Amino acid sequence: MKEIKVDIAVVGGGPAGLAAAIAAREQGADVLIIERDFELGGILHQCIHNGFGLHIFKEELTGPEFAQRYINRVNELKIPAKLDTMVISISPEKEIIAVNKIDGLLRIKAGAIILAMGCRERTRHNILVPGSRPAGIYPAGLAQRLVNIEGFMPGKRFVILGSGDIGMIMARRLTWEGAKVEAVVEIQPYPSGLIRNQVQCLKDYNIPLILEHTVIQVHGHQRVEGVTIAKVDEKWRPIPGTERFIECDTLLLSVGLIPENELSKAAGIEIDPKTKGPIVTNFLETSIPGIFACGNVLQVHDLIDNVALEGTRAGEMAATYISRKLEVAESKISCLPGTNVGYVVPQFISSRAFSDKITFFMRAKKPQRNVYVEFIMNNQQIYRKFTKFALPSEMIKVNLPPLKDFAEKISDITINIIPKGEEGQ
Amino acid sequence: MTEEIFDCCIIGAGVVGCAIARRLAQFQLKTAVIEKGPDVCCGTSKANSGIVHAGYAAQPGTLKAKFNAAGNPLFDQVCHELSVPFARIGTFVVAITDDGIKVLEKLYQRGQENKIPKLQIITDTQKIRQMEPSLTPNVTGVLYAPTGGIVSPYDLTIGLAENAYVNGVQFFFNSEVVGIDIKERYKVIQTRSKEIKTHFILNAAGVHADEISRMVGLDYFTITPRKGEYILLDKKCIELNHVLFPIPTPISKGIVVSITMEGHIFLGPNAETIEDKEDKSTTTEGLNEIIEGARKLVPDIPVNEAIVTYAGLRAVSDNNDFIIEPTKVEGFINVAGIQSPGLTASLAIAEYIVELLENLGVKLSVKPNFNPIREIPPRFATLSNEERHQLILRNPDYGHIICRCEYVTEAEIKAAIHRPLGATTLDGVKFRTRAQMGRCHGGFCTNRILEILSRELQVPIEQISKKGPKSELIVGKTKDLWRITVEGN
Structure with a gap:
């Protein structure tokens, strides 16, 4: 098995990982980025809407543009990246096992590790949406990838459950593509995504946002034929008599994101049950010294700028750790x-x-x-x-x-x- | 219309149909399996508890009791031959009251009558909790059946079918039977697209077996679907060593807490008699009932770890027992009403069908070149790192992980498509490889698998479906909808 030694290994080449790698490299550390996709940039590539970078670059960029600025810097600094490479384990001794087609299994011995694996979407099943299991039910992010990257339409007539940012952005995107978005249905009495998305993605396109409602049944054997929604009480229980059928061929879900910490848990890193991310100190150091976390794997952010800033800080902290200047805490509060x-x-x-x-x-x-x-x-x-x-x-x-x-x-x-x-x- | 006349046609490619098919493949017979769905294992066989029952539960003297007891011991060899993971982890019936203990004693007695080995009532609660730490502290005793086990029902069905196929059995998919003509020398099975001639018909059509039986004029039973809903939880969310049953109800074995071969925890099923034979929907009430039931056995069930909910239909006959018999129509054999413990019974039912055919005068000569062994491609997830490394050097596709939750590689997905009776749908890939079965449930890999299916099957991505015609995932390319609108104007 091929073995690589590196000062700092960054797991994940999305905005958090890129920012972390750049910051660590700028402090003089040897850095390796490990990315499972064929290119750097992560989820930003499918976020082709604008609104990124207002804090960091003082201008409105699209997701791919924002990513490219970091990718360019990674290239300038000649930071190596293993692409198409999946990390399959991380040990407390900071040894990473990764896999790709060319190297087979790789053993990467790192002085410090930065976790930047991002998050995954909650599914229909995580929230126990009842009904049949036809084709035509997608997490909103998967639909976004299909539309924006692959160029395919996953349906013609949509209901979106959950008013998360991706859901609202997809409501607008699908409308632009000529699809009909019948409604965005939100169980809470307020939208769960940003206000600006509610205005720019729903209001501007007359897409109804139905609050305090949820999907109580999915209909259709082979393909979605519709959903039944109902009003809910304060404990989110459907109120009998308020049921309403909406015909559609596709149900998108934008019902929250879960930090992707399976690798962290397997490494023995302590997880906060509230954030579902690692418990960290103000140095973004996890419960295992020398392993740092940033971006959506640490906490689900709503602004990409914050993800990148957190990445930068994690990169700086990891570099400080490597240079043995990050003093061990006598205690912590x-x-x-x-x-x-x-x-x-x-x-x-x-x-x-x-x-x-x-x-x-x-x-x-x-x-x-x-x-x-x-x-x-x-x-x-x-x-x-x-x-x-x-x-x-x-x-x-x-x-x-x-x-x-x-x-x-x-x-x-x-x-x-x-x-x-x-x-x- | 093909001139070929089959010796035996099995209607239904569920676990029973495929077990029979594989058994008949051992003889010099022309056998076919006719299936409505796009793949094997599209009905009850894919959505059940996957429990290989010890056999104490069925009423002595019933076919259920007979075939359960006979079927259970056959699993070791068959699963070994077919490379299907199977484990005798043992089952508990859990009593939480003193009255419950009395029920355990009755079940134990029944088990003795059914000649079930190694049954044991344990009332030492400390010992029970040692064996099963997650169990409710209210436990007063358990009936322990060490011969009970778990198997993936779709792994088994697919394994049986593939092995039948490579040994000469033909499979017709997307072939709903719409009529049967009885001629003097043979029968003609009509599907929407073809006619298939056969001497014998084995009706293993699950919830539709009564309809098939009526097609030959035999209207002596009905099958009523009894729905069972399930919740599957993420791996390792609780520690579990055995299958846990509650005290049974008059119609079912109750809501089970168990573990799958892959380590997921599942809860269910409830039991609801319904009318629609296609209704495999879950319901809020049903899911709540399952959660409540499961909590009686394991109070700390982490329901928020749910990764999938689903429902299956039990094929319940009027007398609540299996109907496995030749009929007044010569050459038409019913294998119907196969509800729980149907999975356990399936292998023994196949043995019995051989006996039946022999008694009906069918000449059964053993096929000398029958190969009972089914080899499967290595599964990346189950290998050591060194094995993985060597494998990737030989086949780089093993270095490309497509399903990150279950660690399924491109090599395995390609193999699933190009195997005998290979996958043609997303669900087909799922049941053969486990890709899309993990915690993100396809959120990450669906588009990647669509692409591989499209490439390997050489069909446009718009034609790739979840589970056969009308369940395609992609409706067109972006901008197509505008094109339609504009041109339509």
Whole structure:
């Protein structure tokens, strides 16, 4: 079996992996990208709509354009990439086994590993949508690939279950292709994707968004013939008498994304049951020292710019680790989600970072307006930040000033989202 | 119309039809299997519990009891010959009350009457929990049947069919039987596209067996579909060592928690009598019933790990037993009403059919060149890394993983298409290779498999279907819809 030694191996050549590889290489590390597809760029290639890069490049790029900027930089830096190569295992000793047609099995011994495997789509079965099992049921991302990359239409008349961003973007895309999108059906009382997509993809094309409804039955033996939808109560149970049949030949699902952590779990990396991604410190280091995580494998992002920025940070941290400058933490404190907070990343702060500014990402559980994000330590509010909206669909980013400025005795932090006027109570 | 007259035509390519076909392939007979669907194993045989029952459950004296007891011991050799994974992991009937123990005793007695070996009632709850740590703490006792096992029902059906085929049995797919003419010397089976002449007909048409029987004027039984829904959970989501049954109900063995040969956990089935023989839909009520039932056995079932839900139809006859007999119509044999434990019974039923044919005067001479062995291409997922490496050096397609959840390579998918009775549909690839069967359920690999099927079968991608005609996945190229609209105007 062929063996490769490298400072840093990056698993996944999507935006997170590319950004991480570039950052690590720029710090002088030897980097290898391992990508299972035939080209770098990941899911961005099928995201041919614009709206990427506003934060990083201050301009609106399409997915492929955004990816190309990183691919160009990878080429400039001559970062090697193994394409068409699938990682099949990662060991805690940072040994990767990968497979491709040319090398057969490859053993890659890395000083550090960056996990950037992205995420997968939740399926119809994950959410137990009942009914028959005909052809014509696709996760929205698969339909997007078929339409935008392969050039095929998966149907003519669509119902989309779930108002995730991909679902709404596909509603518009399919309409452009001459297909009829009968409705986007969302179980929650609010859309689960970005507001801008609701406006630009649904409203502008008169595609109905039916809130507080779900698909209670799929019809058709060979091909989808329609779906029955119904209104749901607050516990998401269908309300009898509200059933409605919608004729269609295709059902797309945009009902959430799951970080793809099978390799991480098999390596013994601790997973946060809330994010379904690895538990990391503020250095984006997982529970195994020297293995870092970034992008959608760590937490499902809604903006590609944040994915890339997280990748950059993971790359820098891995390079620091390699150069033995990432000091081992004497201790670490926990950062816990509190009131109306679904999850928090990072889950831990290293004692070596108490003098650093820490960037937190979190999601609200319920939508609220005019809120404070407050940080509680030793029953004291140590910091708060006002934000106009706290929406589950939009990740909240807060920079917490250095902890040592707040307290003598630093201990675990709880983060709450509290309506203005109720903070610190 | 072909002039050829078959000796035996089997209607239905489920596990029973294919088991009979493979058994008849051992003799110098011209045998054919006629199947409505596009592939073998399109009905009940692909959607059942995959349990090889020990045989204590069936009422003594019934055909179910007879063929269950006789079928179970045949699995080791047949599965070995066909390279079909099979494991006697043992089954538990779980009692959670003292009354439950009494039922276990009754089942044990029944097992003795059915001559089922090695049955044992265990009431040492500590020992039970050691054997099965995920089991409910409420357990009061179990009936342990070590000869019970698990097999993939579609692996077995496909294995039987392939082996029958390479030994000379013909298969006609997409061939729904619409009529049967009885001539003086033979019978003519009519499908929508052809007529097939045969001396004997073996009616193994599952839920449709009563309709086939009526085609020759025999209207003495009806088959009522009884639907069972299932939920399959991701691998290793709980630790499980045995098949777990609850105390049985009057109509079914109850909602099972079990493990598949690949390590997935499955829950189900419920039992609902329905009218529509094509209705394989799952329902909210059904899925909830399964979850509730499963939780009685394993309280911590992680339902959020569900990767697929499905339903199958049991073919229930009026007297609730198998109907396996020659009829008033000479040469027409019913093999009907094969519900649970039909999978276990299938191999023994095939043996019995041989006996029946012999008694009916069919001359059975052994085919000297019959090859009982079915070889399958290596499965990447089950090999060691060194074996994988060597394999890729010999065949680079083994280095291209198409299904990332189940680690299925391009080599295996190509082989599934080009094998005897190879796959022509997405489902055909799925049941032969496991590609699309994992946690993402085709989200990643569907388009890749479409492409391989299209390339290997040399048909346009628009013609590739999930499960035969009218289930194509692609409706056209992008911009086609505009073309239609504009031209239509």
